[in-house]
Amino acid sequence: MNSAQLVQDKSHRNYLLDGEQSYLKSDQFTPREKVALRYCDAIIGNPMDADDAMWEELHRNFTEPELVELGHYIGYMSGGQKWLLTLHTQHGELAEFMAKRDAEKKKAQSGEQKAPAGEHAVTAK
Numbered sequence: 850m851n852s853a854q855l856v857q858d859k860s861h862r863n864y865l866l867d868g869e870q871s872y873l874k875s876d877q878f879t880p881r882e883k884v885a886l887r888y889c890d891a892i893i894g895n896p897m898d899a900d901d902a903m904w905e906e907l908h909r910n911f912t913e914p915e916l917v918e919l920g921h922y923i924g925y926m927s928g929g930q931k932w933l934l935t936l937h938t939q940h941g942e943l944a945e946f947m948a949k950r951d952a953e954k955k956k957a958q959s960g961e962q963k964a965p966a967g968e969h970a971v972t973a974k
Contacts, residue, residue, distance in 0.1 A: 881910040885919060892923045 872878050872886050884906045891898040907916055936943065 884910055888916075888919065889923050892920060893927045 873883055878886070884903070887903060888899065888907060891903065911919065933943065
């Protein structure tokens with residue numbers, strides 16, 4: 850089961866990851882997880898939500914290097930997802946395209962290596 854399915858499964862705690870921050874009222878998340886999720890919401894949604902109180906709570910639960918790593922990862926994943934949406938692709942299509950392309954490159958390279966002496970293999974770039 851992938852994460853998108855878990856968010857839709859009402860019996861899984863990921864179902865609480867919604868636009869209303871239902872995870873805050875749940876006992877299925879630790880206080881550390883809840884502040885990390887709030888941080889994620891602030892990075893993705895409204896950075897102004899990361900006020901002094903949130904930062905105090907973040908620093909009680911995470912080291913500075915952990916906060917940098919967490920913030921970097923959230924930004925990286927969020928930006929990547931937004932970029933993928935601009936491609937108008939469905940889940941898995943990009944990976945399938947890249948695998949097919951790589952297989953074609955390997956096939957072309959192996960044909961290039963097997964070309965008889967004196968003959969030149971023509972390959973597409």
